[in-house]
Amino acid sequence: MTSAPASRRGIRTGEWAAWLVALALVTVVLVAFRARLNEAHYALAYLLLVQGASARGGRPLGVALAVGSFVCFDLFLLPPYGTLTIQNPLNWLALLAFLATSLISAELLYRAQAERAAALEAAHRAKDQVLAAVSHDLRTPLTTIKALAHELATPDDDRAAVIEEEADRLTELVGQLLDLSRIASGAVVVNAQPNEAEDLLGAAAQRVAGRLDGRELRIAVTTDDVLSFGRFDFSQTLRALVNLIENAAKYSPAGAPIDVWAKRDGRWLVFVVGDRGPGIPAAERDRIFEPYYRRPGVAPDAGGAGLGLSIARGIAEAQGGTLDVGEREGGGSEFRLSVPAIAEAELRRG
Amino acid sequence: MAAPTGDVVLVIDDEPQIRRVVRNALAAGESRVLEASTGRAAIDLAAAERPALIVLDLGLPDMAGIDVCREIRAWSTAPIIVLSARHADAEKVALLDAGADDYITKPFSPSELDARIRAQLRRSRLAPAAGEGEVIVIGPLMIDPVKPSFKRDGVPIHLTKTEWELFRTLIKHAGRTLTHRQLFHAVWGNSSGDMQQYLRVHVRSLRRKIEADPVRPVLIVTEPGVGYRFDHE
Numbered sequence: 001m002t003s004a005p006a007s008r009r010g011i012r013t014g015e016w017a018a019w020l021v022a023l024a025l026v027t028v029v030l031v032a033f034r035a036r037l038n039e040a041h042y043a044l045a046y047l048l049l050v051q052g053a054s055a056r057g058g059r060p061l062g063v064a065l066a067v068g069s070f071v072c073f074d075l076f077l078l079p080p081y082g083t084l085t086i087q088n089p090l091n092w093l094a095l096l097a098f099l100a101t102s103l104i105s106a107e108l109l110y111r112a113q114a115e116r117a118a119a120l121e122a123a124h125r126a127k128d129q130v131l132a133a134v135s136h137d138l139r140t141p142l143t144t145i146k147a148l149a150h151e152l153a154t155p156d157d158d159r160a161a162v163i164e165e166e167a168d169r170l171t172e173l174v175g176q177l178l179d180l181s182r183i184a185s186g187a188v189v190v191n192a193q194p195n196e197a198e199d200l201l202g203a204a205a206q207r208v209a210g211r212l213d214g215r216e217l218r219i220a221v222t223t224d225d226v227l228s229f230g231r232f233d234f235s236q237t238l239r240a241l242v243n244l245i246e247n248a249a250k251y252s253p254a255g256a257p258i259d260v261w262a263k264r265d266g267r268w269l270v271f272v273v274g275d276r277g278p279g280i281p282a283a284e285r286d287r288i289f290e291p292y293y294r295r296p297g298v299a300p301d302a303g304g305a306g307l308g309l310s311i312a313r314g315i316a317e318a319q320g321g322t323l324d325v326g327e328r329e330g331g332g333s334e335f336r337l338s339v340p341a342i343a344e345a346e347l348r349r350g
Numbered sequence: 351m352a353a354p355t356g357d358v359v360l361v362i363d364d365e366p367q368i369r370r371v372v373r374n375a376l377a378a379g380e381s382r383v384l385e386a387s388t389g390r391a392a393i394d395l396a397a398a399e400r401p402a403l404i405v406l407d408l409g410l411p412d413m414a415g416i417d418v419c420r421e422i423r424a425w426s427t428a429p430i431i432v433l434s435a436r437h438a439d440a441e442k443v444a445l446l447d448a449g450a451d452d453y454i455t456k457p458f459s460p461s462e463l464d465a466r467i468r469a470q471l472r473r474s475r476l477a478p479a480a481g482e483g484e485v486i487v488i489g490p491l492m493i494d495p496v497k498p499s500f501k502r503d504g505v506p507i508h509l510t511k512t513e514w515e516l517f518r519t520l521i522k523h524a525g526r527t528l529t530h531r532q533l534f535h536a537v538w539g540n541s542s543g544d545m546q547q548y549l550r551v552h553v554r555s556l557r558r559k560i561e562a563d564p565v566r567p568v569l570i571v572t573e574p575g576v577g578y579r580f581d582h583e
Contacts, residue, residue, distance in 0.1 A: 132436065135435055135436060135437075136409055136435040136436070139435040139455075139456040139457055140365055140367075140368065140409075140435055140456060141367070142456070142457040143367075143368060143371060143456045143457035143458065144365075144367040144368065144370075144371055145457075146457045146458075146459060147371040147374070147375070147457075147458075147459070147460045148371070150459055150460050150461070151374055151460065164459075167457065171457055175437070189438070189440075191439065191440070191575070193546040194544060194546045194547040194550065195546070195550065196550040196551075196553075196554055198554060198564070198565060199550060199553070199554065199572055201565060202564075202565050202566055202567050202572060203572045203574050205565070205566050206566070206571070206572075219565050219566070221565050229547070229550070233575070234574050234575045235439050235574040235575030238574050238575075
């Protein structure tokens, strides 16, 4: 992070230099065609330049360009050329009018931009507040519904148990909708830290325990002492991985184990979830990551709203990673969730 | 059997329905339940009644839940269990750092709440001396934190100095989630470096020595995005 201000300063200097070069070029062109042009042409050409500069580079650059244009205008385009004096006193008026117009336009442009940025930020904040409020307002009554259904449950009447299950389903859905709207609006908070692959696999196994309808979850880890570190947000990546495992359980035959493993692939740490389901035709491999997409021929009550995979991809991408799917050797699908790996050399230094 | 006779539990929540849920979850036991609907009233009640445990909802009308937590923690050692509708890691970490002992996200099931309350009450009753000086036996493991020595099926296993520090810290606060920061401070003091990385390297090596299956740990449990907890019953 320490290099950020320095590089920004570098960009700034480059930008200023580019605009000064543009000013020189415009002046050269105008001087070349001096015989066929008049003051109105000069003024309009420079004004365009000043507005461009203030729109791109903000107020200081706009003002600098206005003053620079003013000097060039006087020096090279108003006779006698090469001096700051002016033959026709009326041209002073034109020149001052030009300066005023360009300064005012630079200022107005700057203000309009600042207002737009502030409005955008306010909109983002408002959206965050709404999401937080919705999350609170929906989860609190769900707590009551779930708890009261739990209290009412009796061994010979399953209605209360159904209410509790449905409350759980609704809770899941609320969570997914909130996740999706955060991802769609770019409001996912990613806290990428050095994390270890085995830790994540273990947490995922714990989270899905008892939720795979009796399917076995097999975790493969390397037994040697190579540390598989990546830079990722632990709980978000865990959510993505759990979504993938649950998806695998949904689409693979009962009793077929689900395999999960981690591997290094160049600069990526890849978490792979492999199932022995029917596999996914190539034409559908991108569509399954779209929200609410349901694969043809799959019963609509397969559970969930079809959001798990798009949330998982959103989480992968929000931290600079990827999620894709391919064929698995021996049949089935392989979902690959990639996050940036940490090089061994970097680890030793720490 | 939520809590044994005589325990006073304070429930702080502005939603009467949630207070009812918590009260009902505790009803099976014989604990006395006090209720407060604002942070201010809760702090006064906690000072007057000295409850054995506090259940605190974060969404209070008059003050931020984390401030209520901090203020009570300043003079009380009663376990504080936080209820929250939000699921953000940063919030959980901030609460644990402010002295909360556990948190539950809404919606929770009454049996889960009941279990957490019981665990905290049991822990606070044992609190002062737990893990210090005693030899601990967990299945095939025998841990003597003082000597220090660690045996698995009677066979001594070497733990490095850092692993011991980490192990002792976790055991001392068994049942309680320690944030990454709390663990790092306890084990490494104030030395600089990438704490996330150090901690993970040593948690992994410790798990390989103490867990039956290090990939599916049951003793050192990961609390995603928050920290680690030593669990043993």
